[in-house]
Each structure stands twice: as C-alpha cells, then as structure tokens.
Amino acid sequence: MLSAEFLAQLYGALMALAILVYAILDGYDLGVGILLPTKNKQQADTMIASIGPFWDANETWLVLAVGLALIAFPLAHSVILQALYLPVAIMLLGLILRGVAFDFRAKAKTKYRDAWDVSFKVGSIITAFSQGFMLGLYVMSFDTSAQSYTFAVLSGIGVVSAYGLIGSAWLVMKTNGDIYHQSLVWCRRFNAVSLIGVIAVSMVNPLINDFVAQKWFGTELSILLLPIPFACIALFIFQDRVLANLLSCQEKEGSWRPFAISTLIFLLCFLGLVYSFFPYVVPNELTIYESLADPSALTFMFFGVVLVVPAIIGYTVFSYRVFWGKTQELTYY
Numbered sequence: 001m002l003s004a005e006f007l008a009q010l011y012g013a014l015m016a017l018a019i020l021v022y023a024i025l026d027g028y029d030l031g032v033g034i035l036l037p038t039k040n041k042q043q044a045d046t047m048i049a050s051i052g053p054f055w056d057a058n059e060t061w062l063v064l065a066v067g068l069a070l071i072a073f074p075l076a077h078s079v080i081l082q083a084l085y086l087p088v089a090i091m092l093l094g095l096i097l098r099g100v101a102f103d104f105r106a107k108a109k110t111k112y113r114d115a116w117d118v119s120f121k122v123g124s125i126i127t128a129f130s131q132g133f134m135l136g137l138y139v140m141s142f143d144t145s146a147q148s149y150t151f152a153v154l155s156g157i158g159v160v161s162a163y164g165l166i167g168s169a170w171l172v173m174k175t176n177g178d179i180y181h182q183s184l185v186w187c188r189r190f191n192a193v194s195l196i197g198v199i200a201v202s203m204v205n206p207l208i209n210d211f212v213a214q215k216w217f218g219t220e221l222s223i224l225l226l227p228i229p230f231a232c233i234a235l236f237i238f239q240d241r242v243l244a245n246l247l248s249c250q251e252k253e254g255s256w257r258p259f260a261i262s263t264l265i266f267l268l269c270f271l272g273l274v275y276s277f278f279p280y281v282v283p284n285e286l287t288i289y290e291s292l293a294d295p296s297a298l299t300f301m302f303f304g305v306v307l308v309v310p311a312i313i314g315y316t317v318f319s320y321r322v323f324w325g326k327t328q329e330l331t332y333y
Contacts, residue, residue, distance in 0.1 A: 011072035022061035031167015033124025094126030132159025
C-alpha cells in the first residue's frame with residue numbers, strides 16, 4: 001500500500017492540475033461567451049465556431065477536480081461544499097443555461113436566436129462571477145463578515161475580467177477580420193483591469209492572512225519566490241506592448257502570443273495561490289493530510305487514475321491538434 005503522505009501529495013497535485021487546466025481551457029470559452037455580441041449574427045457565429053469543438057471537453061477538467069476532491073479529500077469536500085453551497089448552485093445554473101443556449105441557438109427560429117445568444121452570454125457571466133466569488137470566499141477562509149463578501153464580489157468581477165482577457169486572446173489567435181481587431185481592443189482593456197486585480201489581491205492576501213504572510217515573507221524560500229508577483233506584472237506589461245504592436249500593423253504573425261502570455265499569467269497566479277495555502281485544502285482548518293480518505297481505497301483508485309488522467313490529457317491534446325488554426329465557417333451537423 002502506498003504511504004498516506006505520498007497519496008495526499010499525489011491527489012492534491014492532480015486536483016491542482018485539474019483546476020489549473022480548467023481555469024485556462026474553460027476560462028477562454030467562458031470569456032468568449034462573456035464577449036458574445038447579441039445583435040450581430042455573423043460575429044456571434046464565428047465566435048461560437050471558435051470554441052465549438054472544445055467547450056464540452058473543457059468542462060471535463062471541472063468534473064475531474066470535483067471528483068478528486070470528493071474521493072481523496074471527502075472531509076474537505078464536505079466543508080467547502082457547505083460553505084459554498086449557494087454560489088455552487090448558481091454556478092451550475094449558469095453552466096446549464098450555457099449548455100441549453102449553445103444547442104438551442106442552432107435550432108431556434110430566427111426571431112428567437114438573439115434570445116439564446118443573450119442566454120449564452122448571461123450564463124457565461126453568471127458562471128465566471130460565481131467562480132470568482134467562491135475563490136474570494138476561499139481566500140477569506142469562508143469568513144461571513146461584510147468585508148469578506150465585499151472582497152468576494154470584487155474577486156468575482158476580477159475573474160470575469162480574467163476570463164475576458166484569455167477569451168479575447170483566444171479570439172485574437174483564432175479569428176480574422178473585424179472580430180480579430182475588436183478582440184485586440186477587448187484584450188488590451190481586460191489586460192489593464194486584470195493587472196489592477198492581481199496587484200490588489202497580491203497586496204490584500206498577506207494582510208488578511210498571517211499564514212500567507214509568513215510563507216511569503218518569513219521563510220528561506222521567500223527570496224526565491226518573491227519574484228513571482230513581479231514576473232506576473234511584467235507579463236501584463238509585455239502583453240500590452242504585444243497587443244499595441246498587433247493593433248498598429250496589418251500582419252497577423254504572432255497572433256498566438258496574447259493567448260500564450262495569458263496562459264503564463266494564469267499559471268503564475270495559480271502557482272502563487274497554491275504556494276500561499278499549501279498544505280491547507282481548507283484555509284487555516286484542514287490540510288491535505290488531515291482530510292485524506294482511507295489510504296487503502298486511494299491505493300486501489302491509483303491504478304484507475306494512472307489510466308484515466310493520461311487518457312483525458314491525450315484526447316485533449318489530440319482535439320486541439322485536429323482543430324488548430326483559424327476558425328472556419330460555423331456549421332451544424
């Protein structure tokens with residue numbers, strides 16, 4: 001039987017990987033939904049076509065993350081779900097609205113189509129805001145004070161902006177014409193708002209949480225890890241220069257760069273968040289070791305994980321390889 005310490009670290013790492021990949025992949029298709037025009041059918045069709053082959057598979061990573069939390073850390077899963085029951089329910093409503101609207105917009109009569117586009121947009125905003133709200137409450141250790149809820153609301157707005165950033169960067173990479181140029185403008189605006197959000201969170205988090213402050217400023221690793229926030233800010237500034245350069249020229253060479261930079265920003269922010277709270281899975285309450293399920297059961301599950309996770313990674317990579325390149329005209333089968 002594998003040791004409890006190894007299993008806790010393994011399943012914790014897999015859960016972190018699933019959350020990160022979900023935030024990037026479903027983040028951009030939520031961002032496209034947030035930006036979806038409701039009065040321009042041609043642009044809406046092109047934007048939907050850009051995410052059509054991927055958006056369902058992207059949500060697999062959310063299912064994987066929640067499933068790993070339930071199986072490997074059931075006590076933490078229970079505590080988190082109790083604290084976030086309402087925003088989780090609202091997020092699920094947003095996901096359902098997105099799913100229904102995505103399919104029904106293809107089948108609805110012309111006069112109802114705009115309504116389904118609005119539904120897809122609203123569902124995307126609800127989902128993104130709910131996830132940001134939950135992240136804010138998590139950072140605040142599920143405190144129920146007015147200050148915590150205010151921070152959670154601001155966090156929700158920040159995540160909507162972050163998804164708008166990576167969603168518009170995706171459109172820069174995948175589209176041409178008017179949408180391409182409009183996406184450059186969107187991306188630059190969301191880049192500025194997201195930069196402000198990251199700076200604010202980087203300053204507030206150590207101030208409200210002594211454990212986080214100790215990890216960033218009171219350990220031997222602090223000197224090595226402190227450059228992470230500054231590297232993140234540097235990427236925002238570099239992103240702005242890249243977008244300005246793309247806006248000023250007619251060439252689309254390098255249109256992949258905004259998405260790549262946005263992905264690196266997401267990665268650095270996530271690494272900073274994980275480092276801030278590790279080994280806690282419930283801030284200041286439960287560590288991954290304290291909330292671990294029975295090691296014998298997790299050892300048995302390990303052999304399934306060895307097969308399932310590489311399979312998910314494999315078909316994800318394959319699907320992106322097949323549908324790489326600029327978006328083609330939208331068709332339904």
